[in-house]
Amino acid sequence: MRIGGLASGIDTESIIRDLMNAERMPLDRLHQDRARLEWKRDAFRDVNKMLADFDRNLILNMKLSDTFNTKIISSTQEGAVRATGNAGANSGTYRINVSQLASSAINVGEKGVDFDTNQTLNEAGITGAITFRTYGKDSSYGEDGNNYRDHVYEIREGDKLSDVIKRINDDVNSPVRMTYDENSNKVILEATRTGIYNEGGAEIDFGSDESGFFDRLGLDINNEQGAQNARFTYNGAYEVTTQDNHYQLNGVTFQFLNVTDGEATLNVTNDIDHTVEKIKEFVEAYNEIVDKITASQREQVFRDYPPLTDEQKADMSEREIELWEERAKSGMLRGESFLSTGLSSMRMSWYGTVKNDGAFTSLTQIGIETSSDYMDGGKLVIDEKKLREVLAEDSESVQKLFSNNVEGEGRGLINRLEDAVESTIGQINQRAGRATDVSLDSYALGKRMEEINSRIENFERRLEKVEARYWRQFSAMEQAVAMMNNQSNMLMANFFPGQVQ
Known part of the structure; x- marks a missing residue:
């Protein structure tokens, strides 16, 4: 602990503290520069997380056959025969006459x-x-x-x-x-x-x-008794014996619950509601990404709101800090060209023609197009009535339009979008790293932060030396003042002996 001013009466500690505050101003700017880089990195990673979740979940769902070919199967005798269908099940009508159920011994x-x-x-x-x-x-x-x-x-x-x-x-x-x-x-x-x-x-x-x-x-x-096989007739001609009370034909699994009263009729159709909901879910998620990236390029930058220092935060309320940092972080990603380029690549993935053997080659043919409002940034808009019509007409062609997994002009729209998304993710990883990255050396912003960290360490060592020099200088002054005080007392004692106490 250092105590100054005993001889001079000067508040040495306050003077040195004020001098050091002036000396620390460049250090505060370094801390603010590092805070900006951390905010920018975190903003990039937020975008990357949204893109990665979109890629893993929504894009994957749009490539699955179940999204387009989930079946609805109705039965005229639900208490006797029910059925489920996989994505490859053929739509149509099936007639089943169950004459005997399978039972166990x-x-x-x-x-x-x-x-x-x-x-x-x-x-x-x-x-x-x-x-x-x-x-x-x-x-x-x-x-x-x-x-x-x-x-x-x-x-x-x-x-x-x-x-x-x-x-x-x-x-x-x-x-x-x-x-x-x-x-x-x-x-x-x-x-x-x-x-x-x-x-x-x-x-x-x-x-x-x-x-x-x-x-x-x-x-x-x-x-022992009771063991018997199930027996049924399919479409009035094909007689089948099976050891189980279920049987699969053409991707349809029939479940036998009881013998039928004559023939039960089962109708297999595509579940259009399921497909429409999946497409709408995908479009909503895509539009959310467009919103976020577009907004990041339009946010206002408040240059008069730098990151707060610890000393500044100590004099502010939590609400004041929150409002300040909200403006300080605004426009953090503005002008980052590869974000706008990535968004442009995602938009372009919808415009191309998909050459395949299906009935549809463009997105507009199935009732989906980009918004005409340029302020929307290229959001997708669905004409649900038209989409339902084409799904009822030819869901297989809709699937090919989206997820035809080939290279070249026949590549599906979802596969093209996936390419653009993964390219953008890769660029963000190079710029801001992954959340799991420990080393700052592995990404561009991290290298800049590491450089600032090194400058901060060097500057802090310099400040320690400056502060020590100030204390030495003021200590020397105190010693000189103390010596002068002693000399003054000696002179007073010699010339005015009766007046010195």
Whole structure:
């Protein structure tokens, strides 16, 4: 701690502080220059984040077939047959007559469990391994090219009936579920899948089990029942048998809930509402980008509002600081040519002709065009009525117009836009870096900030030396004043001895 003015009575500390404030003015300007660069970098990154989100989500959605080919399927017998369609499903009418549903095999113990279920299986005299066999559609189901799979469960020490039931039910490779009904003291053994996989035999075959487990549960392999395949007729001529209560044809998956009363008619059409909403969502996001970039080039620059220093902020309220910085940051990206160039490239991606084998080659043919108001900066405007008409007429051609993923004149409008967006993102990355960039050396603004940081460090070291010199000079003055005071007192004592106290 330094204390001055003891001899002279001068407020040395205040004088040096004022002198240093004057010396620090160039340093404050350096801090303000760095703050401007940080604000500019953050403004660039805000634009980049919006472009990247647009690219990852909205542009991607417009390239997906589901955006243009989602299906609506109605059924005249919803309680018996329903259907869903993928993007490749053919539109049209389908007639389905379901004569039989698929069901699963079930076996119920006849005489009930003949031992105390609280006993361990070993105490009940059941030893060895519990074994049963299930079957698949073909030789890929089991091992060694077999169409069957053997399920083996070793009886562990302390195992009770409930433990084995849980182990069987938890086995992901076993299409079997076992249930013990305490009320009737019976075990239910059933398949977890529908259909017949072992023609002429049991679906759950435990005939070779040597542990005696199934026999003690009162289960008889000959009592299994219930397994059957679904049967239906397609369009009055094609008869189909399937092990499941669903079946896929032409991209349409039919779900059987009950037998039909004669034929059920299902109509498959494109979901135009879904496509229109996706296109509108995309256009709104695109227009928001146009708004933001256009506004950044039109914002007024307030040169009389530099970034505030810490000392200035200390004398202001939070609201005053907020209003000041709002003006200080205005026009931060104005005049950045590659932003306006990037926006121009995005606009130009809509104007070109797309040469393909579809019915549409330009955006205006499907009811979308750029705004006639030049102040809008090239926003897109949708004629929804016309868009719906062309989607109902030929949604596949609309998809090709947007997302034909080829090079050259046949490249889709969305792919062209994506090229422009990604080019702009790349330029912003070179200028302002990514949010994950740690090193300032990796982008242009960062290099300028690093240079300013170096100048700030050098200037701060210089200020320390200047302040030390001021204190030395004022200390020397204080010493001289103190010496003069001592001499004056000595003279007064010699010439006026009676007056010196």
